[in-house]
Structure formats: C-alpha cells, structure tokens
Amino acid sequence: MSFLNLTRRGLIQTGAVAGAGLALPTYLRADAHAGYTNAPTGNTVTLGFNVPQTGPYAEEGLDELRAQELAVQHLNGEGDGGMMNTFSSKALKGNGILGKKVTFVTGDTQTKSDAARAAAKSMIEKDGAIMINGGSSSGVAVAVQGLCQEAGVIFMAGLTHSNDTTGKDKKANGFRHFFNAYMSAAALAPVLKSAYGADRRAYHLTADYTWGWTQQESIAAATEAVGWETVNNVLTPLASTDFSSYIAPVLNSGADVLVLNHYGGNMVNSLTNAVQFGLLDKEVNGKKFEIVVPLYSELMAAGAGANVQGVIGSMNWNWQLQDEGSKAFTKSFGEKYGRPPSNSAHTCYVQTLLYADAVERAGTFNPCGVGEALEGFEFDGMGNGPTLYRAEDHQCFKDVLVMKGKENPTNEYDTLEIVEQTPRAQVEYAPDHPMFAGGELGQCNPGA
Amino acid sequence: MDAILLQILNGLDKGSAYALIALGLTLIFGTLGVVNFAHGALFMLGAFCAVTVQKLLSLSTITLDETQKDFLGRPLEIKTPYVESWFGPETGSLIIDWSVPLAILFAIPVMLFIGYVMERGLIKHFYKRPHADQILVTFGLAIVLQEIIKYFYGANPIPTPAPSAFVGSFDFAPLLGLDTSLAYPYWRLVYFGFSTLIIGAVFAFLQFTTFGMVVRAGMADRETVGLLGIDIDKRFSIMFGIAAAVAGLAGVMYAPINSPNYHMGMDFLVLSFVVVVVGGMGSLPGAVLAGFMLGILESLASLNEVKAVLPGIDQIIIYVVAIVILLTRPRGLMGRKGVMEE
Incomplete structure (x- = not known):
C-alpha cells in the first residue's frame, strides 16, 4: 500500500488513533479530563x-x-x-x-x-x-x-x-x-466586656442540636476568658415554641445576662418571651440585666420586632x-x-x-x-x-460584624445597626483548635 | 418555692392554650364524631386574624422625605396610618396599639363563618366514613390552610405585640410575702383570665341555654333527638362554628405571646390531641382538666432541679403521663363508656 493510496476508512482510523494519542496527555491530567461527575458537554x-x-x-x-x-x-x-x-x-x-x-x-x-x-x-x-x-x-x-x-x-x-x-x-x-460559632464568640466577647463589664454572670439557653452545642461552648469559653462566669446552661428542645418555663428560672438564678443560643423561630420566641418576663427591665447584682443573641439574622430580627432593641449579637455580613x-x-x-x-x-x-x-x-x-x-x-x-x-x-x-438591635428603627429593614467590624485577625484560630478537632478533610472526590 | 410557684403560673398559662384548643376539638368530636386534625390550623387562623387587623389598621399614606434616604439612596418613604390621619396621631396610635383586643371582634364572625363553611363544604361528607379518612382529610385541609397563609403572609414570624398597657410583668412576691421575685408577664395573666372566661362561657352556653341543652341531648343520643323532630345536624354545624371560634379566639390572644407563623397550629395539634385523649374522648370537663394538668406538669418538668435528676424529662413528660393514665384509666380521666370503643 503506497502512502498515497489512502482509503476513506484508513484515513478515519489513522486520524482517530492520532487524535487519541495527542489527547492522551491532556486526559491524564487530573484537572482537565472529563472523568468527573456531571462534566458539562454542551454549551x-x-x-x-x-x-x-x-x-x-x-x-x-x-x-x-x-x-x-x-x-x-x-x-x-x-x-x-x-x-x-x-x-x-x-x-x-x-x-x-x-x-x-x-x-x-x-x-x-x-x-x-x-x-x-x-x-x-x-x-x-x-x-x-x-x-x-x-x-x-x-x-x-x-x-x-x-x-x-x-x-x-x-x-x-x-x-x-x-x-x-x-x-x-x-x-x-x-x-x-x-x-462560625467560634468566630461569633471571638468577636462578641470583647464588645460584651466593654459594654457590660467583666464582672458578669451568664445564664445560657441552648438549642439542643449541633449548632446550639458548639455556639454555647464557644460563647461560654470566650466570655469566661474576659472574666464572665457561666451560671448555668439549659438545653431546650429544638421543637420548643414557648420558652417561658425555661426563662422563669433565670429570674432568681443570680444571673445578670441571658445568652440565647437559639436561631430562627426559636430565637424569635425565646427573645420575645424573655422580654415579656421583663428581664431587660430588671436589675440584678446592682447591674442592668442584659440579653445576648450570638447569631443574628435580619429576617429573624424582623420577626422579633421591637424585642431586639438594644440586644447585641453577631452577623456574617450586613x-x-x-x-x-x-x-x-x-x-x-x-x-x-x-x-x-x-x-x-x-x-x-x-x-x-x-x-x-x-x-x-x-x-x-x-x-x-x-x-x-x-x-x-x-x-x-x-x-x-x-x-x-x-x-x-x-x-x-x-471580618465579623457585631450588631445591636436598633432603638429607633425608621423602616421595616432598619432593625439592626453595626456596632463593630471585628478584624479578621481577632477571629482566626489554628486548624487544630480543640473546638474543631475530630475530623479529617480527606481526599477530594471527582466522582464518576 | 418561688420557682415552683412561678412554674405553676406558667403551667396554668400553657394549660389555658391547651385547654382552649382541646375544648374545641372535644366539642367537634363529641357532637359530630369527627377527629378534626385541622383544629390547630383554626388556632393559627385566629392568630392571623390578629395579624390582619394589625395590618389593616396600619394601612398608610406614603410621603417622601427628601432629608432621609433609604438603603438605595432614594428619599425615604414615610408612612402615616390612615387611622392617625382620621382620628389624630394620639387616638390613631392608640387604636393600632390595641389591635389585638380589637381583633377579637373581627375574629368571632370570621371564625364562625370559616368553621361553618368547613363543616358544610367538606367535613359533613365524611361523617359516616372511618376515623382514618376523617384524619386524612382534615390533616390535608390543615396543610392547605397553612399554605394559603404562607402565600399571603410569608413564612417568617410576624410580631403582633400586646397593647403597651400590658407590657411588663406583675410581681406576686410582695402579695405572698416572699423576699424574691415572682414576676409574671401581664399579657400572660390576661391570657389566662381570658381563657377561663371563654371556657366558662362555653360551659354556660351548653348548660343554661335551650340550644345547649339540645346539643347535649344530641351528644348523648343523636337518633332520639332526631326522632323528636329536631334538626340536630344544623345545631351540630353551628357547634362546629363555635368550636372554630373558640380555637380562633385562643389564637388571637396568643399572638402577642409568640409571633404568629403559618405552622404554629401544627405545634399545638399533637399536644392538644394528647390532652383530649388524657381527658377522655368526648369529655369537655376532661379536656379542660387535662389541659391545665399537663400544662402544669410540663412546666414543673422544666425546673432545673427536676432536669438535674431526670435529664430530658421536660421533653417527654406529657407523653409519659399520657401512657400512665391510659394504662390505668383506658378511657382517660373523665371519658365516657362507649366513645370510640366500638
């Protein structure tokens, strides 16, 4: 067979082999081959x-x-x-x-x-x-x-x-x-110390699931580091709607701060209940009683209405x-x-x-x-x-934001105000920090 | 001691809500024999009657304030409620402030109407069907009602505050000679009083009116009352409306306690059924007694001293008590023989 005596089939076969040979090095590169889940094929x-x-x-x-x-x-x-x-x-x-x-x-x-x-x-x-x-x-x-x-x-x-x-x-x-919860606590603790003093006794109500536990652990550690004492931590069922029976014992516990490690509907209800019980009007240990909501969200703050006024918390962004x-x-x-x-x-x-x-x-x-x-x-x-x-x-x-419920909102979106933009360096921690221990990142899985 | 007293107060308050919802459930079951899983949704609709009245009273004219800017840098919209324009700022704001009590006047006809339409339009077709069918259809109805409310009002809780005259709490300690605080929110005391009033009114209505007497007779022996030429079905339909209104009023007054949201009815539904079963199916006094009893027990189980001995007891106490009562008194506390036993 002479070189010039090409058949159509021969040309296609040769082309396919050559093409495959040229493409092989590219295919073998992990970052370019199509061997991963749902590789897009169209436009x-x-x-x-x-x-x-x-x-x-x-x-x-x-x-x-x-x-x-x-x-x-x-x-x-x-x-x-x-x-x-x-x-x-x-x-x-x-x-x-x-x-x-x-x-x-x-x-x-x-x-x-x-x-x-x-x-x-x-x-x-x-x-x-x-x-x-x-x-x-x-x-x-x-x-x-x-x-x-x-x-x-x-x-x-x-x-x-x-x-x-x-x-x-x-x-x-x-x-x-x-x-995350650690960052909230790291941002909040110094602000809380400066706003309410170092000699404070905190009572925690905590939603009984993964987020609540890590939030409570973080905020308790951070506030204790600035001198606060944790009087009690009470776990509340995630399905709770009325928190009055958990708030009532706070009144005579000797605590002068209530930390609500709640989010969403739990936060709206527990904060509303706490304000109804007049906690923010009380004076304990010679100090004005305060409430802290470590994790805020604009939507939930709107749900709590006027009850958020003056209450300090944190946000990712605003x-x-x-x-x-x-x-x-x-x-x-x-x-x-x-x-x-x-x-x-x-x-x-x-x-x-x-x-x-x-x-x-x-x-x-x-x-x-x-x-x-x-x-x-x-x-x-x-x-x-x-x-x-x-x-x-x-x-x-x-950076992390420390927020406070606005005292005189001018419209429905004006519920929170920024107290401080805490610099990133203050909320950083080592990858092997004990609060984050126990897991492995493992290997990336491209699937397919 | 003060902690126990406080939790008893709390229990009476929680029990008020349980008792009111369970009372309505029992009224419907006792008269029509229907297991109404949409009853929690009626409670929720009542709360949204309060939200609606608050929104209606807050309808406003909008003017632009060039001196203030909104989040996009445009002139800020200043809202002035119509009621303030019509009646002056002081009277207008007072009317808005009292929107929850005013909502009672709105909720009574609305809930009576909803209850009547529900019964005539849907539930009456399921009287002779098995209880499982009734549960399915009323549960489905509850979900439909929830989604309708979510469509119009969104999923977020909507703050519906009590009148400012009831903000704060009353300290019982001086009255009882205690040296510690025994403060309890004014509005929760109002709720307890209101519930007691409604429960009393329902019992008085059934006990002292001719209509009530016929209904009670129908509950005991429907066929015989029918043979006397009395249209008992019509009276039972009205009772369904009354039960809906009771649930609705419980919802209206509950709105300031916890901001209403579209699924709040479901939160109460299961507990209310437990209350009805513990009280005894079809027994009105049983429903009220069990409502208050379980409310108090739930509150006492939340005491830190109790939880220290029995961790997690606050989450299961109601169900534990229900099991014990049903084991020892299978018909519940005040259940009648023959109800749901065929």
Whole structure:
C-alpha cells in the first residue's frame, strides 16, 4: 500500500488513533479530563441551588434563591454585574463559566437533613448539577456536604454556623464562606466586656442540636476568658415554641445576662418571651440585666420586632456595610427585588461567584481542580474586607460584624445597626483548635 | 418555692392554650364524631386574624422625605396610618396599639363563618366514613390552610405585640410575702383570665341555654333527638362554628405571646390531641382538666432541679403521663363508656 493510496476508512482510523494519542496527555491530567461527575458537554453548565423553600426557614431560603439567581445573571453578563465589578479576581468575564452559559435548578431542603440530601441527589443525578450551593441549617449543611463528597461534586455551603461544618465534619469537597460559632464568640466577647463589664454572670439557653452545642461552648469559653462566669446552661428542645418555663428560672438564678443560643423561630420566641418576663427591665447584682443573641439574622430580627432593641449579637455580613463590594451587591439586589439582601443571601451570592471564579482560574469544572483553586485563595471586594479560604479546613476567614438591635428603627429593614467590624485577625484560630478537632478533610472526590 | 410557684403560673398559662384548643376539638368530636386534625390550623387562623387587623389598621399614606434616604439612596418613604390621619396621631396610635383586643371582634364572625363553611363544604361528607379518612382529610385541609397563609403572609414570624398597657410583668412576691421575685408577664395573666372566661362561657352556653341543652341531648343520643323532630345536624354545624371560634379566639390572644407563623397550629395539634385523649374522648370537663394538668406538669418538668435528676424529662413528660393514665384509666380521666370503643 503506497502512502498515497489512502482509503476513506484508513484515513478515519489513522486520524482517530492520532487524535487519541495527542489527547492522551491532556486526559491524564487530573484537572482537565472529563472523568468527573456531571462534566458539562454542551454549551451550558447547571448549578444546583439547595435552599429551604418550605418549612420555618422558607423566607430565608427565598432570599438565598433571589441572590443565587442574581449571581447567575451576573455570571451570564446580564444586569449591572454586582460584586463582579469589585471582586479582586478578574477571571470572570460575564460570559458564563468557561464560556458556557450558566443555568440552574433548585431543590427544597425543607430544613430537614434527609429531604435536603434527597433534593441534592436528585439535582446531581437527574438534572446534572455540577455543584450544590445554599442551605440554612448546620444539620442540613453537614448532611449535604457528606452527600456531595460521595457524589463527587463541590458543595458551597450557605448559612451554616456550627463549628462542626468545617470542624469534625469537614470534607474535601465542601467549602464554607459563612462565619462560625467560634468566630461569633471571638468577636462578641470583647464588645460584651466593654459594654457590660467583666464582672458578669451568664445564664445560657441552648438549642439542643449541633449548632446550639458548639455556639454555647464557644460563647461560654470566650466570655469566661474576659472574666464572665457561666451560671448555668439549659438545653431546650429544638421543637420548643414557648420558652417561658425555661426563662422563669433565670429570674432568681443570680444571673445578670441571658445568652440565647437559639436561631430562627426559636430565637424569635425565646427573645420575645424573655422580654415579656421583663428581664431587660430588671436589675440584678446592682447591674442592668442584659440579653445576648450570638447569631443574628435580619429576617429573624424582623420577626422579633421591637424585642431586639438594644440586644447585641453577631452577623456574617450586613447590607449597611460601606465597602464598594457591599454597596454594589446591595444596589444590584435592591433594584431587582426592592429590598436589601440578608446575610444568608450575601453568602450564597458570594459562594456562587467564588465557585465560578475558581473554575475559571482552574480551567476546569473538575471538582478537584476547583478545590485546588479555592484552597488558600485570598480575595477582596466581596464585603468583609480581605478574605482567605483556608486550605486546611475550607473555612473562610474575614471580618465579623457585631450588631445591636436598633432603638429607633425608621423602616421595616432598619432593625439592626453595626456596632463593630471585628478584624479578621481577632477571629482566626489554628486548624487544630480543640473546638474543631475530630475530623479529617480527606481526599477530594471527582466522582464518576 | 418561688420557682415552683412561678412554674405553676406558667403551667396554668400553657394549660389555658391547651385547654382552649382541646375544648374545641372535644366539642367537634363529641357532637359530630369527627377527629378534626385541622383544629390547630383554626388556632393559627385566629392568630392571623390578629395579624390582619394589625395590618389593616396600619394601612398608610406614603410621603417622601427628601432629608432621609433609604438603603438605595432614594428619599425615604414615610408612612402615616390612615387611622392617625382620621382620628389624630394620639387616638390613631392608640387604636393600632390595641389591635389585638380589637381583633377579637373581627375574629368571632370570621371564625364562625370559616368553621361553618368547613363543616358544610367538606367535613359533613365524611361523617359516616372511618376515623382514618376523617384524619386524612382534615390533616390535608390543615396543610392547605397553612399554605394559603404562607402565600399571603410569608413564612417568617410576624410580631403582633400586646397593647403597651400590658407590657411588663406583675410581681406576686410582695402579695405572698416572699423576699424574691415572682414576676409574671401581664399579657400572660390576661391570657389566662381570658381563657377561663371563654371556657366558662362555653360551659354556660351548653348548660343554661335551650340550644345547649339540645346539643347535649344530641351528644348523648343523636337518633332520639332526631326522632323528636329536631334538626340536630344544623345545631351540630353551628357547634362546629363555635368550636372554630373558640380555637380562633385562643389564637388571637396568643399572638402577642409568640409571633404568629403559618405552622404554629401544627405545634399545638399533637399536644392538644394528647390532652383530649388524657381527658377522655368526648369529655369537655376532661379536656379542660387535662389541659391545665399537663400544662402544669410540663412546666414543673422544666425546673432545673427536676432536669438535674431526670435529664430530658421536660421533653417527654406529657407523653409519659399520657401512657400512665391510659394504662390505668383506658378511657382517660373523665371519658365516657362507649366513645370510640366500638
């Protein structure tokens, strides 16, 4: 057979072998091969937004969904670009992710671990979601994070504040932008000391589940370090609605501070009940009685109404921040939805952009490549100042906000005010800190 | 001692809510023989009557204040409620402040109507069906009602404060000669008093009116009353409306205690059924007695001293007591022979 005597079949075979040979080195590179779950093949890529759409946190889930939808618009080059204009990384160009138009599917966590896992599984297996983002509970976050690790997709957590999410339950495929209970306590304790003094006796009411336990442990340790005494810690059932029988014993306990390690409906009810019992009007040990709510949310503060006035707590972010990133996001969100974004909306928006940016920088959707791009990533322009995604535990480190219920609100969104923007250095901790001990990040799983 | 007294007060207050809901449940079961799982939703609807009245009274005209800015830097919208424009700022704000008590006037006809429509439109078709069917349909109805409320009012709790005259707490310690504090919130005392009044009114209505006498006779022997030419079904339908109104009023007055949310009815439903079973199916005094008894026991179980000995007892006490009572008195505290025993 002469060289020029080529048949059509021979040409195709030769071409296929040559093509395969040339492609082999690329295929063998972990960051570029298609051997991972839901590798996008067309000109679109699908993100999975798993938020509570029913149940007690549905309003928070709705706000997360609004923010995620806005992030998708910005990624696709629609709207004003929001934080993409202020983000220190300039990898995102407004042409989707790696040139693929971004679409999304949604799941309903119902704020139940099993329902959240089922929703995430469905989005991954049926809808081909390349990543999962969102949520509004630590129990849910830990459950979905575990599922994403097994399935081989990236999990960008939403509102989850338990130390365990990036502590004993951390996973290589999971990343948390939201702050945690330790950080809240580290930010709050000095402010509490300066506002209420070092000689205080605190009584804790704690929601009886993972978040409550780590929140109580953190705030008790931090306040004891500034001189406070912990008088008692009472665990309250998560399903409680009336906290009067838990608050009544506080009155004669000798405590002069009540710490409510509650979130959501529990926080609204326990704070309302505590104010009804006149705790804030009392004087104990010669000092005015005070209430502390370590974790605030704008939506829940609105639910508690005037009862939050003067009560100190902490937040991951707030729309009143005046940095360029926060202003850009608040403007973009406010103009689209007619309301300022909540801190859970912010974290979900930022997580979506951070994921997209990591894909662009890695040049692949492979979760291991994306994970490598996120690990140790330093960025700015997303609110909260310079931020680090720490490689050792996939926890973001940034400034934390200490908030106080506003005494004279001027409108329905004006419920909280910023007392202090606690610098990142004050809330950092070592990766092997005892409160985060017990888990291993493990190996990244690309799935497929 | 003061801690025990405080928890007894608490228990009476909690028991008021349990008793009111259980009373309505028992009225419906005793008259119509229906196990109504939508009764918690009626309690929730009552609370949202208070929310609705508060929102209606807060309807406002909007003016723009150029000197203040909103979160987007636009002139701030200043809202002035119509009632303040019509009656002056002081009277107007007083009317808004008293929106919860005023909501009672709104809730009575609304809840009577809802109850009557529920019974005539849906529940009457299930009288002769098994209790399992009744539970399924009323539970489904409860979920539908919840979702309707969520659609219009959202999932977040909505603060519905008591009139400012009832903010704060009353200290019983000086009255009892105690040297420690025994403070209890004014509004919770109002709630207890209100519940007692409603319970008394329901019993008086059944005991001292001709209508009540016929209803009681119908509860004892429906067929014989029917043979006397009395339209007992119509009276029972009205009783369903009254039971709905009782649950609704319990909800209205509960709104300042815990901010209403769309699933608050479900939080009370299971407990109220336990109360009805412990009290004895179909027994009105049993429902009231069990409501207060379980409320007090639940509160006492929350005492730190009790929890130190029996950790977690506060979470299970009601169910433990229910098991013990049903083992020793299978018909409940005041249950009648033959009810749900065929």
